[in-house]
Amino acid sequence: MLYRTAGQFKTSYKADQALFPVRQDAVLLAIILTFAWVIFPLTASEFAFQTLLIPIMIYALAAMGLNILTGYAGQLSLGTAAFMGVGAYACYKMITLMPWLNPVVAILLSGVFSAGIGVVFGIPSLRIKGFYLAIATLAAQFFLVWLFEKWSWLYNDNASGAIQVPNLEMFGTYIAGPQAASVTEYYVVLFVVSLLTLLCINLTRGTLGRTWKATRDMDIAAELIGINLMKSKLTAFAISSYIVGVAGALYVFMWKGAAEPNVFDIPLSFQVLFIAIIGGLGSILGNFLGAILIVGLPVILNLLPAAIGVQIDSAMVEHLNVMIIGSLIIFFLIVEPHGLAALWRLIREKLIIWPFPH
Amino acid sequence: MNKLVKLATATLIAGVTAGAAMAQELYTPNLSYRTGPFAATGIPLMNGQADYMTMLNERDGGIGGVPVNFEECETGYSTEKGVECYEKTKGAAIVTQPWSTGITLQVLPKTNVDQIPILAPGYGFSPMMDGKTFQWAFNMPSGYWDAADMIVQYLEGQGSLDGKKVAFLHLDHPYGKEPLPVLEAAAEAKGFELLPIPVGLNEMQNQASQWLQVRRERPDYVVMWGWGAMNAGAITEAVKTRFPMENFIGVWWAGHDADLRLVGEDGAGYKSISWSYPNQDAPAMKAVREYVTDKGMTKSNPEEMTGVFYGRGIVMSAILAEGISAAQAEYGTGEITASQLRWGLENIDFTQERIDELGLTGMVPPFATSCANHTGNSGGWMLEWDGEKFVKASDLLKPDTAGYADLVAAASGQYATENAPWEMNEACEG
Numbered sequence: 001m002l003y004r005t006a007g008q009f010k011t012s013y014k015a016d017q018a019l020f021p022v023r024q025d026a027v028l029l030a031i032i033l034t035f036a037w038v039i040f041p042l043t044a045s046e047f048a049f050q051t052l053l054i055p056i057m058i059y060a061l062a063a064m065g066l067n068i069l070t071g072y073a074g075q076l077s078l079g080t081a082a083f084m085g086v087g088a089y090a091c092y093k094m095i096t097l098m099p100w101l102n103p104v105v106a107i108l109l110s111g112v113f114s115a116g117i118g119v120v121f122g123i124p125s126l127r128i129k130g131f132y133l134a135i136a137t138l139a140a141q142f143f144l145v146w147l148f149e150k151w152s153w154l155y156n157d158n159a160s161g162a163i164q165v166p167n168l169e170m171f172g173t174y175i176a177g178p179q180a181a182s183v184t185e186y187y188v189v190l191f192v193v194s195l196l197t198l199l200c201i202n203l204t205r206g207t208l209g210r211t212w213k214a215t216r217d218m219d220i221a222a223e224l225i226g227i228n229l230m231k232s233k234l235t236a237f238a239i240s241s242y243i244v245g246v247a248g249a250l251y252v253f254m255w256k257g258a259a260e261p262n263v264f265d266i267p268l269s270f271q272v273l274f275i276a277i278i279g280g281l282g283s284i285l286g287n288f289l290g291a292i293l294i295v296g297l298p299v300i301l302n303l304l305p306a307a308i309g310v311q312i313d314s315a316m317v318e319h320l321n322v323m324i325i326g327s328l329i330i331f332f333l334i335v336e337p338h339g340l341a342a343l344w345r346l347i348r349e350k351l352i353i354w355p356f357p358h
Numbered sequence: 359m360n361k362l363v364k365l366a367t368a369t370l371i372a373g374v375t376a377g378a379a380m381a382q383e384l385y386t387p388n389l390s391y392r393t394g395p396f397a398a399t400g401i402p403l404m405n406g407q408a409d410y411m412t413m414l415n416e417r418d419g420g421i422g423g424v425p426v427n428f429e430e431c432e433t434g435y436s437t438e439k440g441v442e443c444y445e446k447t448k449g450a451a452i453v454t455q456p457w458s459t460g461i462t463l464q465v466l467p468k469t470n471v472d473q474i475p476i477l478a479p480g481y482g483f484s485p486m487m488d489g490k491t492f493q494w495a496f497n498m499p500s501g502y503w504d505a506a507d508m509i510v511q512y513l514e515g516q517g518s519l520d521g522k523k524v525a526f527l528h529l530d531h532p533y534g535k536e537p538l539p540v541l542e543a544a545a546e547a548k549g550f551e552l553l554p555i556p557v558g559l560n561e562m563q564n565q566a567s568q569w570l571q572v573r574r575e576r577p578d579y580v581v582m583w584g585w586g587a588m589n590a591g592a593i594t595e596a597v598k599t600r601f602p603m604e605n606f607i608g609v610w611w612a613g614h615d616a617d618l619r620l621v622g623e624d625g626a627g628y629k630s631i632s633w634s635y636p637n638q639d640a641p642a643m644k645a646v647r648e649y650v651t652d653k654g655m656t657k658s659n660p661e662e663m664t665g666v667f668y669g670r671g672i673v674m675s676a677i678l679a680e681g682i683s684a685a686q687a688e689y690g691t692g693e694i695t696a697s698q699l700r701w702g703l704e705n706i707d708f709t710q711e712r713i714d715e716l717g718l719t720g721m722v723p724p725f726a727t728s729c730a731n732h733t734g735n736s737g738g739w740m741l742e743w744d745g746e747k748f749v750k751a752s753d754l755l756k757p758d759t760a761g762y763a764d765l766v767a768a769a770s771g772q773y774a775t776e777n778a779p780w781e782m783n784e785a786c787e788g
Contacts, residue, residue, distance in 0.1 A: 046445060047445045047446055047449075050441060050442075050445045051441070051442045051445055051446070055438075149530060149558075159535060159536070159538070159539060159769065160459075160463065160483065160532035160535060160536065161531070161532050161535050162460075162463055162532050164463070164467070164776060164777065166776055166777060166778070167777060167778065167779060177467070177777070178467035178468050178470065178471050178777065179471060179779070256437070256438075256441070256464060257464055257467060257468070258463045258464045258467075260460060260463075260531065260532050262531065262559050263437065265559070265560075299442060302442070303446075313430070314390065314392075314429070314430040314431050314432040315390070315392035315393055315430070315432045317432065318392075318393050318432040318434060319393065
C-alpha cells in the first residue's frame, strides 16, 4: 500500500533510468538525508556524535571502498586496514608539510596515495584469483603496518611513534583536532561520505560498474566479449583503495585524533570486511546497514542495562555484547546469506505487492 | 527503519547522561580492562583500585562523607572503546583514568578542552611531568623516564657500566619506546652500549628470535619494557636460554607475580623496579581485608591479593583519594568539581607521616606534587623475585630528574606547538 508503484508511468528513457525510478524510494531517501543533515546535528549529544554517527559513517565509507573491489569486481582483499593507514599517514604528512593546505582537500587528496599503493598490490590480481589473491593482499597488510612502525619519517620522528592530529582551521572554525566541535567534524564526514556515495552509486551503474560485474561473474567470458581485464581489475583496485584511503584519513583526522601503527592491523581489516559481507556484497546501501549493526549496535547494547536500570558489571556487559552481536551476525546470515541489503530488497518487494501477493 | 533506531538511541543517551549526574557522590570512573589480551594483568590492578574505594565507602562513608562511585567502563584495552567510555563518562566525572598509553594519547588533547584531569599513575606520556604544559594530566608517583633513570642507577651500583652492553627488550608500541631517549642519553654519558630489541605486538608470545639475538650479542644486562603476554613470554624464554636472571630487570609493569610463578624457582633473581610494594602488614591492607574481603565484596582472591599488582591498585586509589580530600579541604565542600580536583591532585603531599596515617606504610615512597610537577618523582625500590614472591632488594632509589629536565622541556614544548593553540598554565612557578 505504502509502496504501491501502480500509476507511476515513465514516459521518457531519462525518467526510466533515474537513480530512483520508484517515487517512494526517493521520498525515503529524502527523509533519511533530512535526518542525517538536519535533525541529527541538531539533537545529537557529543556522545552520540563520537560513538555512533561519526564512526558509523566512516566505517560505512571504508566498507564501501572494499565493496567496490570485493562485491562489484570480485577481487577478495584482506588489506583494507593497511590502505586506510596509507590514507591516514599521507594526510598527516601533507598537513604537517604543507600547513596551508585546506584540510578537506588534504583528506580527499590522501586517497590518491592509497590508490597508487592499491594498484601496486593489485597487480598480482592479474595472475591469481580468490583465496590466493587474499593472501597477496594480506602481504600488503603486514608489510604496510611494518612500514608505518619502522619508517619514522612518516610520523615525523615522534618519540611515541604515533601520529597526532593538530588543530586544523577552515574558514575560521576548527574542523579537526581537539579544539574542533563534534558537530563540525560530523558535517565534514557527512559531506565527504555523501559525495563519495553519490560517486559510487553512479560508477557502479555505468560502464565501469558493468565491466567490474562482468569480471566478477566470469572473467573468461568477460574477456571474450572484449573487456580488458587488466584495466577492469586495476581500476577497481585504484578506486577501491582511493575510497578506503579517504576513509582512513577521516578515521584518524575526524574521529580518533591520534593513531599508532597497530591500529591499522588486521582486526580492522576484518571488521571492515564483516561490515561489507553482513551488509551485502555488491550493494551500496548494505555498507551503511552493516556499519550500523557492527559499529553502532554494540554501543547501544552497552548503554541498555543502565538505561533500563539493571545493575551489571561493565566487563559482564562487554562479554554479553560480544555474544549477542556474534549470534545476531549468524542469525542474519542464515536468514539472508546475501546480507542486510538483500533483506531490505526482499522486504521492499513484498511491500510493493502487499496486501495482494498474487 | 534505521533512522528510528538512531533517534531512539539519541533519546536513550540523553536520558542516561542526564540520570548519571543526579546523585550526591564523587564519580570517578575507571576505564578498566577485564577482557581482552591484557586482562590477566588488568584484573588485579582493577580489583585493588576498586577494593580500596569500597573500603573507604564502608569504613568512612566515602571521602569527606561523600561516597565514591568507582564505576568501571570496560575497554578491553581497545582505543576505540576507550574513546567511547571517555565520552560516556565525561559529563559527570571528576577524573578520567584512561588505563592505556594509547587511550591516554587520544584523550590527552581533549581533556584540555573538556577540563577533566587525567590520572595515569605510573604510565602514559612521560613529559606529562611538566604541569605547566599538561595542566590536566597527572602521572604520579613516577614516570617511565624516572624508571629508566633508576634502573641505570641500580646497574651502576653493581659496577661501572663503561664498556658494558645493555639490551633493551621492549614492546614495539608507544609504551615500549617511551624510555628510549633517557636510556640513549645515559648510554652516551656512562659509556655503555645500548641495544634496543623490539618485540612486535604479534610476537609477544613467541620471542625466540629476540632471545636468539640476546644469546648472540651476549649483553651484560637485559632491561625490559613489557606488558601483558610479553612479560611471561620473555621470562620463560630467558629461563630457557639460561640467561642469568639476576641481570634481567623489568619496569614496574613487568613485575607481575603470576608471570614469575610460571617459572617459580628458575626465575629467582629477576628484578623489577617499582614505586609500590604490597606490604601485607600495612594497616590499609588489613582494613581492606576487614571491610571488603571478609564481607565478600571483592572480586579478588587471596592469592591475587598478596601480589604486587593488587597492592599497586590500592596505592593508586589512595593517591586519588588523597587528591580528592586535599581538594575538599581547600574548597570546603564535599562534592568537588573536576577543576577543584585538579587543584587537589596538584597539591598531594605524601610525607612519611601522611603515608603512615593513611596506613600505607612501606607501600609507597614519599612524594609531593605541585603545579609545575605533575609526577612527584617518588622514586622506587628494586623488587626481586625470590622464587615465591617479590621482595625489596634495594633501598629507596631516587631518580635524578635534573638529568632529563631538558628532555621534558623539549618534549612538552614540541607537544604544545604541534597542538597549537594549546593552553598553558602560566600561573605556575618554576
